[in-house]
Amino acid sequence: RKTELPEHLKAYKGVWVFLEHDRGHVHQVSWELLGSARKLADTLGAEVAGVLMGGPDEPLAQYAQEAFGYGADLCYVVHDPVLKGYRNEPFTKGLTDLVNRFQPEIMLLGATTMGRDLAGSVATTLQTGLTADCTELNIDPVSRALAATRPTFGGSLLCTIMTLAYRPQMATVRPRVMSMPKKEATRSGRIVEVEIGFEESSIVTKLLDFIPDASSNKINLAYADIIVSGxxxxxxxDNFQLIWNLARVLGAEVGASRPVVQAGWVEAERQVGQTGKTVRPKLYIACGISGAIQHRVGMESADAIVAINNDPNAPIFDFAHYGIVGNAMTVLPALTEAFRSHLAVRSRAGAAAA
Amino acid sequence: MHIVVCIKQVPDSAQIRVHPVTNTIMRQGVPAIVNPYDLFALEEALRLKDKFGGRVTVLCMGPPQAEDSLRKCVSFGADDAILVTDRAFAGADTLATSYALASAVKQIGKEQAVDMVFTGKQTVDGDTAQVGPGIAKRLGLQLLTYVSRIVEVDLEGRSITIERRAEGGVQVLKTALPCLITMLENTNTMRFASMPAMIHAARTQVRKWNKDQAGIEDVEKIGLKGSPTVVSKVFGPTPRNEKAEMLLVEESSLRDVSLNLIQRLFTRHPIIEQELLERQSA
Ligand SMILES: Cc1cc2nc3c(=O)[nH]c(=O)nc-3n(C[C@H](O)[C@H](O)[C@H](O)COP(=O)(O)OP(=O)(O)OC[C@H]3O[C@@H](n4cnc5c(N)ncnc54)[C@H](O)[C@@H]3O)c2cc1C
Ligand SMILES: Cc1cc2nc3c(=O)[nH]c(=O)nc-3n(C[C@H](O)[C@H](O)[C@H](O)COP(=O)(O)OP(=O)(O)OC[C@H]3O[C@@H](n4cnc5c(N)ncnc54)[C@H](O)[C@@H]3O)c2cc1C
Structure with a gap:
């Protein structure tokens, strides 16, 4: 099979990030990807470009300015009425056209419902390789190819995948897997406006409506700073209420392992892990969770992990930072009260000092 | 209405173990099952058949043993089962897999035109969610991913309206048939197979197609040869070198353990305490 890069593909240069936006804001995964793209591009001595596609009235230039702050050198901006609201067909055509015209060597997309829908379509149209749900992106020193690492079999193994003989090399990454880059507000870049020229009449699928999730329904687990998980x-x-009580005192989101979701104690959006959300909070408190690999892969990059478990040999203690060995039903109320009083005392002290 | 449902046979991942020394998958004794996500696709297809009549064909690419998974689908109510199986398909990535499956769908369409293709959201082994979009693009079908509900099908008008999960909400899309749907999980409940249906399934002939019968036009596009991705390394995760700082409840009061934890945590991570205090005052 082919592993040599054909001559005509050697001209492909630069690292692209598809900047996903919808109804007025850019998905944070796009900024996370710009951080990764910057590192890859610096290794290659190449440029980072963002791709922004949207309707005529969408503030794409403003998004581009933000992208420069997060590390992009330039942005390709496409305004077209057919690009208002995501639809597979015009976005696939648009992105494929851009790739063929400007020839990037690497293209990254968020592993969201939009990013995966688009990445799979574009990679097939371009007949190139696509690696899903990567957790690490590097440049292979020998081949200079993208070495994309992803967990397999629920995280018990990792594999590194490369696309050697085709361009661009494509990869998707889940939200929260890569760390957020620091924003340099004064950084600037170039905007390249591109015309695509689509006819609405040539596009078969129509977007009839968008029903936003009820705000009570908006569980933002992936981006929570503190998560208490049961x-x-x-x-x-009933006991699970103890999780909510601690979460309330900490202003935290509530997370859960898969059996808890399957038992219907909490909504599916609260599941952490391989088949749930990847989270990256500053603090993750796991109560009555054994620490199975499928759960671990979703939360192990938390800055501080506290585990409460009555089994001193539970696997969670192998990767938690702090462990309390005890019955969660009695530890949780005590811990909740201790946090409450500690924070009350400290904030009074702070107020007195001010 | 003629619907093709793509199903993959996968190892029951709940039972997969990795050899601690060699880092290889220990498949021995691990049962093979229909990819759980694909059952939501099959159920949705069967519901459409219940409503509109017609046929459901299940299609799988895999080793000869995958026949069992196809039979399982027949016991639920699929009318016809096709296994695309050939050594030449080995080592396929998603690009090569979608080429092979798309070719087979085309062949199936020669017997009876196909109105819809269903796939699961993703598999539990490869887990890429790339094969559905791949098949759609290769066949030029309208692609509808992460579908949570089929609102309406108008067979006369050749149109379909669906709801699909998007970030922060649900998109309502209307498109033309034929189309490809990747079905979201937990959107329906799989029916039970009746005893007679199981007996019927056991007797059903699964049609086995080699690469020629599957209509493969370009052998450069299948199997390892047709796969742009190259697996360069497989390895185990790096263990964390420091163990957790352990606090034992038996050794002191619950209150002391809690305060002890809070003190250690906030000393090492002052930023967490700071943010909590800011939130309290806000
Ligand atoms: C394909 C696949 C995908 C999966 N995806 C996910 C996923 O995304 N997320 C996920 O979480 N799981 C996932 N799983 C399931 C995973 O393998 C584990 O089964 C699951 O994480 C276990 O959940 P648990 O720790 O809550 O329960 P258990 O494993 O039952 O652990 C319960 C723990 O609670 C402790 N305990 C019991 N009583 C007390 C008490 N009174 N006080 C304190 N501790 C107590 C026990 O010692 C034990 O450690 C997946 C599995 C498969 C096969
Ligand atoms: C650990 C591991 C990691 C991998 N990583 C990648 C990667 O990053 N990129 C890549 O291109 N390939 C990858 N592969 C190869 C890929 O898994 C295979 O190509 C596989 O045949 C199909 O992909 P999938 O399992 O991800 O299916 P998905 O794309 O997740 O499947 C979606 C749906 O397509 C249908 N479907 C999928 N396969 C079949 C089939 N054989 N027969 C019938 N219907 C099917 C099912 O309805 C399924 O629900 C990986 C394989 C493994 C084992």
Whole structure:
């Protein structure tokens, strides 16, 4: 099989990030990807470009300015009425055209419902390789190819995948897997306006409506700074209230392991792990969670992990930073009260000092 | 209405173990199952058949043993089962897989035109969610991913309206048939197979197609040869070198353990305490 890069593909240069936006804001995963793209491009001595596609009235130039702050050198901006609201067909055509015209060597997209829909379509149209849900992106020193690492079999193994003989090399990355780059507000870059020229009449699929999730429904687990998570060790839905109580005191989001979601104690959006959300909070408190690999892959990059489990040999203690060995049903109320009083005392002290 | 449902046979991942020394997958004794996500696609297709009549064909690319998974689908109510199986398909990545499956769908369409192709959202082994979009692009079908509900099908008008999960909400899309749908999980409940249906399934002939019967036009596009991605390394995760700082409840009061934890945590991570205090005052 082919592993040599054909001559005509050697001209492909630069690292692209598809900047995903919808109804007025850019998805944070796009900024995270710009951080990764910057590192790859610096290794290659290449430029980072953002791709912004949207309707005529969407503030794409403003998004581009933000992208420069996060590390982009330039942005390709396409305004077209057919690009208002995501649809597979015009976005696939548009992105494919851009790739063929400007020839990037690497293209990264968020592993969101939009990014995966688009990445799979574009990679097939371009007949190139696409690596899904990567957790690490590097440049292979020998081939100078993108070495994309992804967990397999639920995280028990990792594999590194490369696309050697085709361009661009494509990869998707889940939100929160890469760290957020620092923003340099004064950084600037170039905007390249591109015309695509589509006819609405040539596009078969119509977007009839968008029904936003009810705000009570907006569980933003992936981007929560503090998460209190409960597992099957909580035994029943009533005990699970103890998780909510601690979360309330900390202003935290509530997370859960898969069996808890399957038992219906909490919504599916709260599941952390391989088949749930990847989270990256500053603090993750896991109560009655054994620490199975499928759960671990979703939360192990938290800055501080506290585990409460009555089994001193639970696997979670192998990667938690702090462990409390005890019955969650008695530890949680005590911990909740201790946090409450500590914070009350400290904030009074702070107020007195001010 | 003629619907093709693509199903993959996968190892029951709940039972997969990795050899701690060699870092290889220990498949021995691990049962093979229909990819759980694909059952939501099959159920949705069967519901459309219940409503509009017609046929459901299940299609799988895999080793000869994958026949069992196809039979399982027949026991749920699929009318016809096709296994695309040939050594030449080995080592396929998603680009090569979607080429092979798209060719097979085309062949199936020669017997009876296909109105819809269904796939699952993703598999539990490869887990890429790339094969559905790949098949759609190769066949020029309208692509509808992460579908949570089929709102309406108008067979006369050849149109379909669906709801699809997007970031922060649900998109309502209307498109033309034929189309390809990747079905979201937990959107329906799989029916049970009746005893007679199981007996029927056991007797059903699964049609086996080699690469020629599957209509493969370009052998350069299948298997390892047709796969642009190259797996360069497989390795185990790096263990964390420091163990957790352990606090034992038996050794002191719950209150002391809690305060001890809070003190250690906030000393090492002052930023967490700072943010909590800011939030309290806000
Ligand atoms: C394909 C696949 C995908 C999966 N995806 C995910 C995923 O995304 N997320 C996920 O979480 N799981 C996932 N799983 C399931 C995963 O393998 C584990 O089964 C699951 O994480 C276990 O959940 P748990 O820790 O809550 O329950 P258990 O493993 O049952 O652990 C309960 C823990 O609670 C402790 N405990 C019991 N009583 C008490 C008490 N009174 N006080 C304190 N501790 C107590 C026990 O010691 C034990 O450690 C997946 C599995 C498969 C096969
Ligand atoms: C650990 C691991 C990691 C991999 N990583 C990548 C990668 O990053 N990029 C890449 O291109 N390939 C990758 N592959 C190869 C890829 O898994 C295979 O190409 C596989 O045949 C199909 O992909 P999938 O399992 O990800 O399916 P998905 O794209 O997740 O499947 C979506 C749907 O397509 C249908 N479908 C998928 N396969 C079949 C089939 N054989 N027969 C019938 N219907 C099917 C099912 O309805 C399924 O629900 C990986 C394989 C493994 C084992």
């Amino acid at each position: 597992g099957k060790g909580m035994k029943n839905a």
